[in-house]
Amino acid sequence: xxxxxxxxxxxxxxxxxxxxxxxxxxxxxxxxxxxxxxxxxxxxxxxxxxxxxxxxxxxxxxxxxxxxxxxxxxxxxxxxxxxxxxxxxxxxxxxxxxxxxxxxxxxxxxxxxxxxxxxxxxxxxxxxxxxxxxxxxxxxxxxxxxxxxxxxxxxxxxxxxxxxxxxxxxxxxxxxxxxxxxxxxxxxxxxxxxxxxxxxxxxxxxxxxxxxxxxxxxxxxxxxxxxxxxxxxxxxxxxxxxxxxxxxxxxxxxxxxxxxxxxxxxxxxxxxxxxxxxxxxxxxxxxxxxxxxxxxxxxxxxxxxxxxxxxxxxxxxxxxxxxxxxxxxxxxxxxxxxxxxxxxxxxxxxxxxxxxxxxxxxxxxxxxxxxxxxxxxxxxxxxxxxxxxxxxxxxxxxxxxxxxxxxxxxxxxxxxxxxxxxxxxxxxxxxxxxxxx
Numbered sequence: 001x002x003x004x005x006x007x008x009x010x011x012x013x014x015x016x017x018x019x020x021x022x023x024x025x026x027x028x029x030x031x032x033x034x035x036x037x038x039x040x041x042x043x044x045x046x047x048x049x050x051x052x053x054x055x056x057x058x059x060x061x062x063x064x065x066x067x068x069x070x071x072x073x074x075x076x077x078x079x080x081x082x083x084x085x086x087x088x089x090x091x092x093x094x095x096x097x098x099x100x101x102x103x104x105x106x107x108x109x110x111x112x113x114x115x116x117x118x119x120x121x122x123x124x125x126x127x128x129x130x131x132x133x134x135x136x137x138x139x140x141x142x143x144x145x146x147x148x149x150x151x152x153x154x155x156x157x158x159x160x161x162x163x164x165x166x167x168x169x170x171x172x173x174x175x176x177x178x179x180x181x182x183x184x185x186x187x188x189x190x191x192x193x194x195x196x197x198x199x200x201x202x203x204x205x206x207x208x209x210x211x212x213x214x215x216x217x218x219x220x221x222x223x224x225x226x227x228x229x230x231x232x233x234x235x236x237x238x239x240x241x242x243x244x245x246x247x248x249x250x251x252x253x254x255x256x257x258x259x260x261x262x263x264x265x266x267x268x269x270x271x272x273x274x275x276x277x278x279x280x281x282x283x284x285x286x287x288x289x290x291x292x293x294x295x296x297x298x299x300x301x302x303x304x305x306x307x308x309x310x311x312x313x314x315x316x317x318x319x320x321x322x323x324x325x326x327x328x329x330x331x332x333x334x335x336x337x338x339x340x341x342x343x344x345x346x347x348x349x350x351x352x353x354x355x356x357x358x359x360x361x362x363x364x365x366x367x368x369x370x371x372x373x374x375x376x377x378x379x380x381x382x383x384x385x386x387x388x389x390x391x392x393x394x395x396x397x398x399x400x401x402x403x404x405x406x407x408x409x410x411x412x413x414x415x416x417x418x419x420x421x422x423x424x425x426x427x428x429x430x431x432x433x434x435x436x437x
Contacts, residue, residue, distance in 0.1 A: 039108035042108050042161070051105070051159060054151075065142075070142075079134065082125060085226075086251075115170050116172055118170055119173030136160065136163050143156055185268060187264065188261060200328075201257065204240050213235075215273060216233070217271075217272045219257070221257060244328075276297055276400055283310075285369070286301075287372040288301060288302070289318045291321070291376030292377060295329055297375035298317060298375060301373055305340075315344070316370075318348060319346070320357040320376070358384055
């Protein structure tokens with residue numbers, strides 16, 4: 001049965017692609033119109049106003065998402081095989097994605113750019129254009145069931161247009177990388193436990209794998225089919241790859257990689273992504289702030305700087321850990337210090353006082369005229385980014401990976417932030433890792 005449905009999906013993929021991207025959308029009403037990937041033809045702000053106005057009618061979002069997946073799997077049981085066994089992370093993922101899309105509807109060019117990149121990554125999941133159509137049908141059914149008699153059809157049409165705008169960009173992104181593999185295979189050649197809950201893995205890609213220093217990559221273990229988590233590659237491009245993984249939850253990908261993976265095992269990698277990369281023109285001194293396994297990002301950037309730092313540019317690294325034992329890769333850092341006289345390193349631990357890393361930044365760094373790269377726990381990154389903004393560093397010179405969506409609570413859907421507010425600034429760097437499902 002699943003092969004039959006997969007065949008049908010492939011046969012209708014091109015037809016649905018044309019339908020989704022066509023200017024003649026089958027949506028009527030005062031806000032009807034083209035909702036394809038062209039940001040200049042889409043009035044996202046108008047749809048944002050409608051969606052935000054009626055968000056209370058479809059609250060709580062967890063109920064909406066449960067009904068969406070129930071409708072989708074009831075109508076098309078074969079789709080369940082595309083998802084991990086546990087849906088907890090997936091539900092949090094989708095809530096975060098909805099919130100991100102709604103908050104960015106008034107900036108359609110920014111949203112389209114992100115979703116184009118996202119669509120290329122979804123190829124590794126086996127997502128076809130036909131699946132987006134199924135998702136849309138299930139979303140509409142869930143919206144109607146959750147809101148009941150309070151539901152407004154004009155708001156429903158706004159949700160549909162938002163979805164088609166997002167998925168149109170994702171389909172374009174997938175088409176643009178059709179010549180690449182959907183996923184890459186990599187063999188574990190070294191697995192070192194640096195702490196009971198932390199491992200460093202060396203991987204040898206089985207096919208050519210191109211990335212930039214500072215990017216992250218989705219990783220899947222065969223122990224957990226259809227379950228992907230993203231990790232920053234702790235190396236500049238040079239052949240083998242390195243991951244630094246801390247076990248954060250029992251039964252998850254991190255536990256599988258830390259405690260149940262050994263040399264010789266094969267992992268799958270998705271397309272690398274991320275904006276925490278060095279500019280082609282390094283026209284300013286560099287500030288790097290890293291906490292915990294965020295050191296992986298810092299190490300990759302430093303290795304790249306060793307290769308191509310312009311003469312006269314300096315780098316100040318602030319690296320933090322709970323204790324001295326938490327500097328699990330200090331030997332590599334010491335080697336980098338020995339090779340790079342232009343590198344200044346400030347090591348910080350919890351023994352140095354409350355909020356030790358931000359406090360050290362204020363004491364020891366000239367912040368205003370640098371390009372900053374931040375990595376580590378979300379709280380640390382957010383605090384450091386706010387501090388840098390107050391010091392006059394503009395948003396485009398504050399780089400960090402997306403904040404992860406973990407098994408914990410996700411901020412609820414709500415009205416978008418005020419233009420230029422703290423949640424809006426730099427929002428492209430705090431995007432969800434997946435949409436629509």
